[in-house]
Amino acid sequence: MGRRSIHTSDELRELIVQAATDIVDHDGLSGLSAREIAKRVNYSPGTLYNVFDNLDDLVLTIEARLLDRLAERLDLVESGGTPQHRLCRLADAYLAFTQENPKLWNLLLEHRMPTGREIPDWYRAKLGSLLTPLTDALTPLLDSFDAQEKEQAARTLWAGLHGITSLSTADKLSPIANHAAGQTVDDFVTTYISGLKNRHAN
Amino acid sequence: MGRRSIHTSDELRELIVQAATDIVDHDGLSGLSAREIAKRVNYSPGTLYNVFDNLDDLVLTIEARLLDRLAERLDLVESGGTPQHRLCRLADAYLAFTQENPKLWNLLLEHRMPTGREIPDWYRAKLGSLLTPLTDALTPLLDSFDAQEKEQAARTLWAGLHGITSLSTADKLSPIANHAAGQTVDDFVTTYISGLKNRHAN
DNA sequence: GATGTATGGATTGAGCGTCGTCCCATCTTT
DNA sequence: AAAGATGGGACGACGCTCAATCCATACATC
Structure with a gap:
């Protein structure tokens, strides 16, 4: 079961939620996008969809x-x-x-x-x-x-x-x-x- | 001053508002799009922007x-x-x-x-x-x-x-x-x- | 009155950048 | 080798723009 990641799945989930919360807190819902979140956590947009539906x-x-x-x-x-x-x-x-x-x-x-x-x-x-x-x-x-x-x-x-x-x-x-x-x-x-x-x- | 249109500017405005209202009433805000409105009133999407900012x-x-x-x-x-x-x-x-x-x-x-x-x-x-x-x-x-x-x-x-x-x-x-x-x-x-x-x- | 032509607002639709989401080739660990 | 994690291109749809086109009118000419 190969894991490439630095972060465990839970850690990654946490990072994503934090980044997304920061974005909304700063720019509102309209500032939130999968690509912006991905940029902030240094993952690709596709990775978000391993963690969230x-x-x-x-x-x-x-x-x-x-x-x-x-x-x-x-x-x-x-x-x-x-x-x-x-x-x-x-x-x-x-x-x-x-x-x-x-x-x-x-x-x-x-x-x-x-x-x-x-x-x-x-x-x-x-x-x-x-x-x-x-x-x-x-x-x-x-x-x-x-x-x-x-x-x-x-x-x-x-x-x-x-x-x-x-x-x-x-x-x-x-x-x-x-x-x-x-x-x-x-x-x-x-x-x-x-x-x-x-x-x-x- | 050539007008191509069947409808006056006011009529067109009315048509657009009506179509948009119908869409929202049926599908909610998420169903509303410029292209869908345009389709319903038989105009192109660009025309909407002559009537609304x-x-x-x-x-x-x-x-x-x-x-x-x-x-x-x-x-x-x-x-x-x-x-x-x-x-x-x-x-x-x-x-x-x-x-x-x-x-x-x-x-x-x-x-x-x-x-x-x-x-x-x-x-x-x-x-x-x-x-x-x-x-x-x-x-x-x-x-x-x-x-x-x-x-x-x-x-x-x-x-x-x-x-x-x-x-x-x-x-x-x-x-x-x-x-x-x-x-x-x-x-x-x-x-x-x-x-x-x-x-x-x- | 009929005909031609110039005018200029009305309209189009391709195009730009962005979006959410998907998917498969690729990478990395077991 | 196996298999889960990851990257990143691709797809369709979005809001919106703008150069090109269209056509009802206004005017000029006969």
Whole structure:
């Protein structure tokens, strides 16, 4: 089993992902090409296809790592204070992360799978697991809620955050919310939670 | 001044926009190409560039028309009922429109201007004007709010709606909110408004 | 009025550079 | 020798450009 390479397959995979991430972080998705990646890692374009099925597969890997980094970041948020306060800090951390990595976050928003190629299950799972810090922080507030209501509240929070961050990142859509996205996040979280408290307090 | 054409410049522009819209509506942005458009309108690819600066210019035109259609749709929402009810109906109409035109709405979400080319002002203005039905419907609820708070509330509502609709449309991001987006919209609007009412009721 | 001709915008389509992807000859280690 | 790793040319499609061509009009001539 002849191996010519200096790098193991895993190392090569790592090099490619790193180079591709650098390109996107610097130039956005439009700057990414198989030839440019190959140039940076000193391999030929064809070699990329020994490691990844295609460029979308590679992009999905970049996105997955970004989601992992976001999850780590949310884990670092301290757990003290009132539930409202904690939720605000979670939301702020989420927003901060997207603003620190605008080009990479944009990748997540603009990239689409080509028709016919499906989003793998591990990716969907990773996305779904981002909900748990929110649901955890939300539970102490929702004693009187049934399971379905809790789930719905978490979904709504997540969707709202997603809306604010994507408006803040993709300047194409934000003649509105670009400045003071932090303000919008706080307004959204505190007001929505305040509304939740109303529900069973009639 | 010889004109060879069957069509006036305006007619040709119309034909091109229509063909391009059809393509996107059927195959998404990835199916759109100058050559395919040209084939459908029976002109050569080069002719497109007499009418549009480039494909991004054309795509922006498609998007603008989509926003116009959305604005018309929101105008049709009846104005009766409580402000809450009216806001819910506005939000539902917004969601319904995006779900009736998933591929076109996706265009709005995934398309980006190439680096260096700016989003024209008329486009930003069109986007901004989508806020006014929301602010109008919101005002009766916010008597005790100052101008800044009103604006903030409208922004938050808009961003939240945007989040829910884009999760519902771009299946890449929605292992979560895909089903029952309508439920999420209603939960969001009613709960957020309920929270707003709390603010000056202490 | 009929005919010829010059004008100049409209249109074409080959061509440039780039892209993702494929594939096979080649290399290198076992 | 065997077999996996690699290089790099090739293919079709892409956005976009531009010199060449076309033809409806405007004018000149008879």
